[in-house]
Every structure is written in C-alpha cells, then in structure tokens.
Amino acid sequence: MAESKPKPEILAKVDYQPPGDDWMELPVEIRPGTFNYAANPANAKYLDLPHVRKWQPTDDDWQLPENWQEIILEGLHDRLKKYRSLKVFMDICVRCGACADKCHFFLGSGDPKNMPVLRAELLRSVYRRDFTTAGKILGKLAGARPLTPEIIKEWFLYFYQCTECRRCSVFCPYGIDTAEITMMGRELLNSIGLGIDWITTPAANCFRTGNHLGIQPHGFKDSIDFAVEELEEITGIKVDAPINKKGAEILFVSPSADYFASPHYYTLLGYLALFHEIGLDYTWSAYASEGGNFGLFHSADMMKRLNAKIYAEAKRLGVKWILGGECGHMWRVLHQYMDTMNGPADFLDQPVSPITGTRFDHASSTKMVHICEFTADLIANGKLKLDKRRNDNVNVTFHDSCNPARAMGLFDEPRYCIEHACNHFNEMPENTIKEQTFCCGSGSGIGTDENFEMRMRGGFPRANAVKYVHDKHGVNMLACICAIDKATLPPLMEFWVPEVDVCGIHELIGNAMIMKGEKRTTDLRGEPLPGMEESDADESGEVKEVSEDV
Amino acid sequence: MVVSLNDTLRDRRSEILAKWFEDTLATYPSSAQRIFTSTAREFANPVGETIKSGLEAVFDGLVAGDDSERLGEAIDLIIRMRSVQNFTAAEAVGFVFSLKSAVRASLSGEGNTNGLQTEITQFERRIDELALQAFDLYMACREQVYQIRANETQARSAKLFQRAQQIIEQHATGQKITFDFNTPEDEGGDRQ
Ligand code: SF4
Ligand code: SF4
Numbered sequence: 001m002a003e004s005k006p007k008p009e010i011l012a013k014v015d016y017q018p019p020g021d022d023w024m025e026l027p028v029e030i031r032p033g034t035f036n037y038a039a040n041p042a043n044a045k046y047l048d049l050p051h052v053r054k055w056q057p058t059d060d061d062w063q064l065p066e067n068w069q070e071i072i073l074e075g076l077h078d079r080l081k082k083y084r085s086l087k088v089f090m091d092i093c094v095r096c097g098a099c100a101d102k103c104h105f106f107l108g109s110g111d112p113k114n115m116p117v118l119r120a121e122l123l124r125s126v127y128r129r130d131f132t133t134a135g136k137i138l139g140k141l142a143g144a145r146p147l148t149p150e151i152i153k154e155w156f157l158y159f160y161q162c163t164e165c166r167r168c169s170v171f172c173p174y175g176i177d178t179a180e181i182t183m184m185g186r187e188l189l190n191s192i193g194l195g196i197d198w199i200t201t202p203a204a205n206c207f208r209t210g211n212h213l214g215i216q217p218h219g220f221k222d223s224i225d226f227a228v229e230e231l232e233e234i235t236g237i238k239v240d241a242p243i244n245k246k247g248a249e250i251l252f253v254s255p256s257a258d259y260f261a262s263p264h265y266y267t268l269l270g271y272l273a274l275f276h277e278i279g280l281d282y283t284w285s286a287y288a289s290e291g292g293n294f295g296l297f298h299s300a301d302m303m304k305r306l307n308a309k310i311y312a313e314a315k316r317l318g319v320k321w322i323l324g325g326e327c328g329h330m331w332r333v334l335h336q337y338m339d340t341m342n343g344p345a346d347f348l349d350q351p352v353s354p355i356t357g358t359r360f361d362h363a364s365s366t367k368m369v370h371i372c373e374f375t376a377d378l379i380a381n382g383k384l385k386l387d388k389r390r391n392d393n394v395n396v397t398f399h400d401s402c403n404p405a406r407a408m409g410l411f412d413e414p415r416y417c418i419e420h421a422c423n424h425f426n427e428m429p430e431n432t433i434k435e436q437t438f439c440c441g442s443g444s445g446i447g448t449d450e451n452f453e454m455r456m457r458g459g460f461p462r463a464n465a466v467k468y469v470h471d472k473h474g475v476n477m478l479a480c481i482c483a484i485d486k487a488t489l490p491p492l493m494e495f496w497v498p499e500v501d502v503c504g505i506h507e508l509i510g511n512a513m514i515m516k517g518e519k520r521t522t523d524l525r526g527e528p529l530p531g532m533e534e535s536d537a538d539e540s541g542e543v544k545e546v547s548e549d550v
Numbered sequence: 551m552v553v554s555l556n557d558t559l560r561d562r563r564s565e566i567l568a569k570w571f572e573d574t575l576a577t578y579p580s581s582a583q584r585i586f587t588s589t590a591r592e593f594a595n596p597v598g599e600t601i602k603s604g605l606e607a608v609f610d611g612l613v614a615g616d617d618s619e620r621l622g623e624a625i626d627l628i629i630r631m632r633s634v635q636n637f638t639a640a641e642a643v644g645f646v647f648s649l650k651s652a653v654r655a656s657l658s659g660e661g662n663t664n665g666l667q668t669e670i671t672q673f674e675r676r677i678d679e680l681a682l683q684a685f686d687l688y689m690a691c692r693e694q695v696y697q698i699r700a701n702e703t704q705a706r707s708a709k710l711f712q713r714a715q716q717i718i719e720q721h722a723t724g725q726k727i728t729f730d731f732n733t734p735e736d737e738g739g740d741r742q
Contacts, residue, residue: 110597261706453634456634494694
C-alpha cells in the first residue's frame with residue numbers, strides 16, 4: 001500500500017472525523033455485574049501461562065509486568081505478520097456503521113464501545129499509532145492512541161464483553177470479523193497475565209482430566225452409569241453405554257455439561273436412548289470426555305492443546321469416525337480448526353451411517369459428524385418411530401446457537417428433527433434466527449455469575465424475540481443445541497420470559513421415540529408423558545395406540 | 551365548552567408521547583439514542599421498541615384510569631430492562647416523572663388551563679404513585695437477579711449434587727460407596 005500513492009479524488013473522500021461521542025475520552029467503569037473475575041493463579045500456573053499473579057479487575061493497580069507495552073506491541077506485530085486477516089481487518093474498515101447496531105451487547109446496553117466498529121477500534125487505535133505512518137504523524141486526528149494502562153483496562157472490559165458470536169460480520173460489507181479481533185485482543189491480554197477465571201479454570205481442568213469440571217475417569221464412568229440407571233427407571237430399558245471400548249465403530253464426544261448440568265442431562269438421556277434403539281456400535285471416551293474447548297476463548301495455542309485429545313482418543317480406541325453431541329463452540333473448533341490444528345485424521349474413515357448407509361461427504365476432512373445431521377438422516381430414512389404427540393405439552397421455538405449457525409451453517413437439520421418430534425413448532429422472527437441469530441449473551445467464556453447483568457443486557461434481543469413467539473403463539477419451550485445455551489438461556493428466560501423453559505433437541509427426540517419394549521409413563525424429566533399416562537400402556541408395557549412418524 | 555383533561559391528553563397523545571420518549575431516551579449515550587429512535591424493525595431495536603410501546607401502554611392506562619395492577623404490567627418490561635442496564639435505582643425509574651413535564655409542555659400552548667388545574671394535580675399524583683410502584687418493581691427485579699444467580703449455580707452442577715447426595719445417603723445407611731467423588735480443591739478448580 002505504501003508504494004502506490006492514493007489519487008487526490010480518493011484522498012478527498014477520506015473521512016477524517018473520528019467516530020461520534022468522542023468515545024476515546026469516555027472513562028472505563030468497572031461496575032459490579034459487568035466484568036469477569038481474574039484467573040485463579042493456581043490454574044494459570046498449571047497451564048504455564050505467563051505473568052501469573054493474584055489480581056482482580058477492581059484493583060487500582062493491575063500489576064502489569066514491567067515491559068508490558070513491549071510485550072503487547074511485539075505480540076501485535078507478530079500476529080499482524082502471522083494472520084493476514086488481522087492486517088486486512090485493521091486496514092479496511094471504512095466506518096460505514098453497518099455493524100454498529102448489530103451487536104446484542106450494544107443493542108441491550110446502548111454503550112457505544114459495544115458497537116462492533118468501536119470494539120475493533122480499541123485495538124485499531126493502538127495499531128494506527130504504532131504501525132501506520134498517518135497515525136505516527138497525526139496521532140489522535142488519525143484515530144491513533146498511545147498504549148496506556150487505561151487502554152488495557154478498556155480492552156479487558158470490552159474484549160470480555162464480546163461473545164465472539166460473529167453476528168456483526170454478517171452485516172459488514174467487507175466481511176470484517178470483529179470476533180477475530182476480539183480473539184487477538186484476548187490473546188494479547190493473556191500475554192500480560194490478564195485472563196479470566198471462567199476460561200482459565202475450565203481450560204486447566206480440561207488439560208488435566210479432559211473435561212471442564214475436572215472429573216476423573218472413574219467419576220465420568222459413575223456419571224454415565226447413573227444416567228443409564230435413570231433412563232432405565234424412566235423407560236424400563238437398560239441401555240449399554242460403553243466407555244473406552246476399543247474397536248467400536250464410532251467415538252461419541254459431547255460437552256461435559258451433558259452429564260452434570262440441568263437441563264443438559266435430559267439431552268444425554270436422549271442420546272443414550274437413541275443409540276440403544278438403533279443399536280449403534282459406539283463408545284464414550286473417559287478422556288475425550290469434553291467436546292467443549294475453552295481454549296478457543298483464550299488463544300489459538302490453547303485451543304490446539306485442548307483439542308488434541310479428540311483425534312488422539314479416536315486413534316487409541318481404533319474407531320472409524322467421530323460423532324459429536326449438542327454443543328456450540330465445540331463445533332466451531334471441530335468444523336473450522338481441528339483438521340488444520342491436529343489433523344490430518346487419515347487414520348479415520350469417511351463417515352458413513354451404519355444404520356442408513358448415508359455417506360457424510362461434508363465431513364470428509366474432519367471425519368466428525370454432528371448428531372443433528374446423524375439423527376435427521378435416521379428420520380429421513382424411516383429408522384426411528386417418533387410419536388409427536390408425546391411432545392404435545394411443549395410448544396417449541398428454536399434458538400440457532402451462534403456457532404452451529406454462523407460457523408457451520410447448520411440450519412435445517414435441527415429444524416427437521418424438531419418438526420418430526422413435535423406437533424407445535426413456531427419460528428422466531430427471521431431477523432433473529434439462522435445466520436442473523438441473536439446470541440444468548442453468555443458465550444465465549446463470559447457466562448459468569450459476576451457478569452450476570454451484562455449477560456441479561458446482551459441476552460435481551462434474544463429474549464425479546466422469544467417473548468414475541470410466547471405472546472403470539474404460546475411458545476413455552478426454547479430448544480437449542482449448545483451446552484452454554486442450555487446453561488445460560490434458563491436464567492435469561494427466568495428473567496425476561498419466565499413461562500419459557502429450555503431443552504435440547506435430543507431430549508425432544510428421546511421423548512417422542514417409541515422404544516422397543518419400553519414401559520414409560522413419563523418424559524425424560526420424569527413429568528407425565530402426554531398420551532402415555534398410566535392408562536395408555538398395558539401390563540406388558542406395550543403401547544396401545546400411537547401415530548408413528550415413520 | 552368545557553374540555554376535560556383526559557380529552558385533552560387524548561388529543562395530544564402523540565405529541566406528549568414523543569416528548570416523553572425523547573426524554574427517556576436521553577438517559578442513554580447519545581450515539582445509542584440515534585439508533586434506539588430509529589424505526590428499525592422491532593426485533594432489530596428491542597430497547598427502543600420496548601420503551602416506545604411501554605410508554606404508550608402506560609400513558610393510555612393512566613388516561614383510561616387503569617388500576618395499579620394493569621399499570622404495573624404496562625411498565626414492567628421497561629423497568630426490568632433498566633434494572634440491568636447502567637443505571638442507579640433513581641435513574642432507572644426517573645423517566646416516569648418526565649411524563650409530568652411532557653404533559654405540562656404540551657398544555658402550555660393551550661392558553662388558559664386554569665379550569666384543568668385540579669385534574670392536572672390529580673393526574674400528576676397518579677404519576678407519582680406510578681413512580682413509587684416502578685421503584686417497587688425495580689427492587690423486585692434486583693431481588694430476582696440475585697435469586698436467579700443462586701439457582702443458576704445449583705443447576706450448573708445439578709446432577710453432581712444429586713449424585714453427591716446419593717453417596718451421603720449410602721454412607722448414612724452403611725451401604726458400600728461405589729464412587730470416590732472428585733473434588734478438585736487442590737487445584738482451586740471448582741468451576742465448570
Ligand atoms: S460494517 Fe465493516 S466496514 Fe462498516 S464500520 Fe463495521 S467493520 Fe467497519
Ligand atoms: S462478535 Fe458478536 S459480541 Fe462480538 S462485536 Fe460482533 S456482534 Fe458483538
């Protein structure tokens with residue numbers, strides 16, 4: 001760019017006006033309810049992170065390392081060299097403002113620094129000053145700022161007030177992805193020891209035992225066995241849930257919240273019932289016991305480190321391919337980065353459904369298939385007996401989780417599953433679903449208790465659309481396919497639309513599915529199953545009358 | 551001809567609401583005001599829409615003489631929203647009072663409003679009552695936030711708690727404990 005001089009007519013069009021509000025002067029406010037706690041030093045140390053110390057965002061002095069400016073500027077320099085996208089994103093924004101009103105945090109709070117264009121400007125202003133000629137000469141007039149501790153505080157607040165959801169990028173005419181700028185901002189913050197605990201601690205646990213809560217193999221087995229027992233109590237059927245079974249055809253990986261949190265757990269029961277019913281030859285892994293990867297929210301290196309176990313376990317167990325459960329960011333990692341980071345998975349086969357014979361060509365490189373794709377294919381091939389009436393107590397709408405939606409384009413399969421498992425399904429308005437979906441407001445590691453108010457603000461655009469379908473169509477269930485959503489949408493609903501509950505798609509499938517030899521009167525939550533109350537099942541447990549969706 | 555205050559308010563509805571809306575939006579940063587005022591589709595501008603439709607419902611309710619329960623319903627979402635935004639309690643509910651100045655500004659062009667004084671005073675008293683009610687709602691929202699936070703912590707490890715409970719019971723009844731429950735305290739790692 002430096003070589004060719006811009007023409008005068010182009011220069012005449014250059015807008016020298018800094019963005020309105022003189023946002024650069026706005027003070028940074030560390031307000032309770034809107035920031036995240038610092039990383040626990042023990043866990044940061046466990047991960048060998050740099051500049052570990054005890055500090056909190058509420059401290060006046062964040063005890064930055066002596067040469068912190070040098071670390072940041074060098075880090076930025078390295079990343080500009082390494083990632084061409086970052087260099088392009090730094091240079092090409094024309095401040096058209098198309099992204100400004102697309103971020104849920106801005107829409108819910110009105111804070112201008114939550115406009116994606118200004119969020120990116122936090123980094124760009126430093127880039128301009130130290131990496132561009134105009135910025136070096138013109139300084140603030142060219143939107144450049146010197147790097148001060150105040151700016152670091154601002155980065156910490158606003159790069160952890162971005163859920164890396166990428167909604168803004170859908171609307172940017174240049175395709176600038178503010179989520180990637182946030183990722184770089186977080187990497188730089190982490191390089192001077194400014195990480196948050198909700199990311200660092202799960203990452204440390206994951207590195208140690210394979211999952212976010214640090215559950216060890218025997219604990220994992222106990223959790224799965226417990227679920228098998230509960231499923232037997234509900235359905236009368238004892239399913240097999242193999243763990244670390246060498247030579248199984250498929251390795252199944254799901255987010256760990258599926259086996260310890262609610263309402264995730266009912267989705268786990270749904271998977272177990274489904275795999276039993278179709279006689280799938282599969283295995284869990286007690287080490288790849290977590291699909292989620294909080295490394296994504298920390299740094300590219302951390303993501304790679306935590307992801308490695310998935311292919312490693314697939315190889316060790318000798319499976320043919322991998323099936324993945326309902327999770328959001330897990331799929332961003334698997335779909336967009338795993339192959340490049342830890343592949344090629346040339347020891348695995350092209351995924352083929354053993355039940356229908358369908359080849360999943362889109363998974364040729366990663367060798368990993370999403371469970372909604374797998375189940376939709378089973379339904380399409382008439383392999384499941386689904387009685388939609390069993391879900392007649394729910395009127396469902398579907399929340400497209402940011403990552404499966406915007407990082408995978410997974411729109412149709414979840415809807416296909418819902419429509420074949422439920423009679424009552426109503427979509428939210430089109431500018432709030434599919435690629436335009438509104439984030440839950442709690443993704444990317446900021447779904448913390450201490451950040452609760454910010455989450456309620458950021459989740460408001462989503463909740464507002466749910467409220468609309470609740471008021472208009474009587475929707476009472478928000479289905480989703482993400483573990484973070486399942487954890488954070490229930491409190492969001494409780495606050496904004498308390499009549500609406502949250503579930504996973506495989507919970508709905510598990511409820512609707514007629515299992516051979518089943519004896520059940522309740523759904524997976526132990527609530528009465530519509531049409532299956534005591535009188536509908538005879539002594540032998542046979543179902544008297546069902547309309548089968550096959 | 552004697553015109554009642556309510557008739558006047560009905561006539562001036564859009565003017566008064568426009569002023570009240572403007573004053574309420576003025577509590578947000580200026581760059582946000584521009585966007586919240588835009589006529590963007592409902593779901594693209596939830597804060598602006600919530601305030602707009604909420605103020606309309608509250609105004610109509612006040613004019614129609616609705617009881618406090620209905621007025622509370624009308625104002626709930628705005629208060630709920632402002633209870634988690636960057637406001638103090640006073641700032642969050644203060645917009646209710648701006649209705650007074652919006653009404654007075656609208657009536658000031660009216661010439662002689664002497665005959666309406668009693669009604670105006672009564673109307674303003676109802677606005678004061680509504681502000682107090684809004685404050686109660688604000689407090690209820692804040693309490694709810696704390697309650698939800700407590701429940702959330704529980705739900706995040708619901709099944710582990712349940713299992714732990716089972717183990718305690720097994721222990722109490724002398725049954726063999728089948729599972730050595732993992733507490734990663736040594737790592738300081740007690741979070742998901
Ligand atoms: S839409 Fe793109 S080009 Fe326009 S202001 Fe936003 S990031 Fe910049
Ligand atoms: S990625 Fe999402 S949270 Fe981040 S700035 Fe864009 S819209 Fe906002």
